[in-house]
Amino acid sequence: xxxxxxxxxxxxxxxxxxxxxxxxxxxxxxxxxxxxxxxxxxxxxxxxxxxxxxxxxxxxxxxxxxxxxxxxxxxxxxxxxxxxxxxxxxxxxxxxxxxxxxxxxxxxxxxxxxxxxxxxxxxxxxxxxxxxxxxxxxxxxxxxxxxxxxxxxxxxxxxxxxxxxxxxxxxxxxxxxxxxxxxxxxxxxxxxxxxxxxxxxxxxxxxxxxxxxxxxxxxxxxxxx
Amino acid sequence: xxxxxxxxxxxxxxxxxxxxxxxxxxxxxxxxxxxxxxxxxxxxxxxxxxxxxxxxxxxxxxxxxxxxxxxxxxxxxxxxxxxxxxxxxxxxxxxxxxxxxxxxxxxxxxxxxxxxxxxxxxxxxxxxxxxxxxxxxxxxxxxxxxxxxxxxxxxxxxxxxxxxxxxxxxxxxxxxxxxxxxxxxxxxxxxxxxxxxxxxxxxxxxxxxxxxxxxxxxxxxxxxx
Numbered sequence: 001x002x003x004x005x006x007x008x009x010x011x012x013x014x015x016x017x018x019x020x021x022x023x024x025x026x027x028x029x030x031x032x033x034x035x036x037x038x039x040x041x042x043x044x045x046x047x048x049x050x051x052x053x054x055x056x057x058x059x060x061x062x063x064x065x066x067x068x069x070x071x072x073x074x075x076x077x078x079x080x081x082x083x084x085x086x087x088x089x090x091x092x093x094x095x096x097x098x099x100x101x102x103x104x105x106x107x108x109x110x111x112x113x114x115x116x117x118x119x120x121x122x123x124x125x126x127x128x129x130x131x132x133x134x135x136x137x138x139x140x141x142x143x144x145x146x147x148x149x150x151x152x153x154x155x156x157x158x159x160x161x162x163x164x165x166x167x168x169x170x171x172x173x174x175x176x177x178x179x180x181x182x183x184x185x186x187x188x189x190x191x192x193x194x195x196x197x198x199x200x201x202x203x204x205x206x207x208x209x210x211x212x213x214x215x216x217x218x219x220x221x222x223x224x225x
Numbered sequence: 226x227x228x229x230x231x232x233x234x235x236x237x238x239x240x241x242x243x244x245x246x247x248x249x250x251x252x253x254x255x256x257x258x259x260x261x262x263x264x265x266x267x268x269x270x271x272x273x274x275x276x277x278x279x280x281x282x283x284x285x286x287x288x289x290x291x292x293x294x295x296x297x298x299x300x301x302x303x304x305x306x307x308x309x310x311x312x313x314x315x316x317x318x319x320x321x322x323x324x325x326x327x328x329x330x331x332x333x334x335x336x337x338x339x340x341x342x343x344x345x346x347x348x349x350x351x352x353x354x355x356x357x358x359x360x361x362x363x364x365x366x367x368x369x370x371x372x373x374x375x376x377x378x379x380x381x382x383x384x385x386x387x388x389x390x391x392x393x394x395x396x397x398x399x400x401x402x403x404x405x406x407x408x409x410x411x412x413x414x415x416x417x418x419x420x421x422x423x424x425x426x427x428x429x430x431x432x433x434x435x436x437x438x439x440x441x442x443x444x445x446x447x448x449x450x
Binding site: 066072073094100126132 | 278279287289290291292293294295296297298300301304305318319321322323325326328329330332333336348349351352354356357371
């Protein structure tokens with residue numbers, strides 16, 4: 001039981017989901033948690049701002065330690081609970097290097113996804129250009145193709161070798177989000193295979209976004225990627 | 226000596242500089258290295274693409290392990306050469322948590338800096354809006370203020386406690402780049418103090434961007450941040 005941990009989170013947010021998967025993998029169930037609504041702007045509430053001055057979710061606390069950056073929280077949980085639950089960092093230097101590389105590359109995937117998914121939300125109406133959105137879509141397509149190749153060429157069933165690692169904890173929710181928003185499984189068979197195979201992993205099944213369960217139909221903003 | 230390592234880098238690039246500082250701190254001098262020119266588009270050359278399919282610098286290789294994401298390379302070097310040179314990750318859980326948090330937050334600082342510094346380069350002429358650049362500058366100003374506060378409230382002289390850590394390796398080059406491009410030292414006294422104090426640290430002095438030494442006058446694109 002992890003009674004000295006608190007997680008404020010929002011359903012469907014890849015950064016929140018990462019931390020929840022890491023907590024499950026490290027057998028840290030039983031933490032204090034509260035689901036907040038992005039739509040109701042609860043991520044800008046005093047409760048969140050007290051933990052995370054950026055007004056973003058997740059907001060995560062363990063005792064007196066605050067880790068709001070989701071990747072930081074995942075690294076921290078693995079480091080503090082090394083011998084508990086799943087070992088998420090390998091001792092093999094080559095697999096470890098690949099894991100670190102894929103984790104940090106995920107920022108590219110997140111950024112480029114966001115540039116398409118949130119285009120209208122980020123860019124005021126008078127500043128929008130079809131040419132910009134087209135360029136963002138092309139950049140995301142190139143990025144997704146890269147990950148499709150990574151999975152095709154991966155030495156095992158996971159992103160960084162033959163075992164589930166922090167790379168999967170961190171990247172899986174982003175890939176899940178892409179498919180939720182209409183990424184075509186036929187165009188990206190290796191990504192789709194990875195996505196579908198891990199759906200039934202207990203840590204992922206247990207943390208599947210409740211809003212996705214409630215409404216299984218996602219969006220289609222990424223259908224032409 | 227680190228004869229089994231190769232680093233392709235560009236002068237003044239914060240991601241490249243990070244890796245160079247990490248190599249110095251870990252006493253890994255003597256690696257194969259080659260300075261390339263961004264202006265001449267040498268980061269898109271076959272030599273780089275063979276290591277880094279993104280066509281970006283740094284491109285870093287240790288034996289058969291490739292780590293092109295600068296943060297990944299820094300984490301890797303600390304992990305593989307734990308007992309060599311400076312210990313860049315503390316055993317203290319609170320300082321470790323703070324270090325991880327600051328490292329991952331650096332992506333915000335890099336992204337928002339880039340949105341201002343490279344605005345004209347990233348956005349084609351017909352898509353530029355004064356309102357967008359103004360918003361980018363406001364976002365960067367808020368971000369820089371946050372880091373000013375972090376340093377003001379830091380428990381020691383460094384970003385994550387009383388000792389130089391991976392957080393400093395990773396964030397210092399980004400802060401250096403901001404001042405190089407005109408950030409006002411008077412407006413941000415704690416950032417300036419940190420920046421100036423670390424200039425003479427051997428790892429930083431030894432890796433100071435040669436193009437900055439050659440031309441000590443930087444730009445002023447960030448003078449009103």
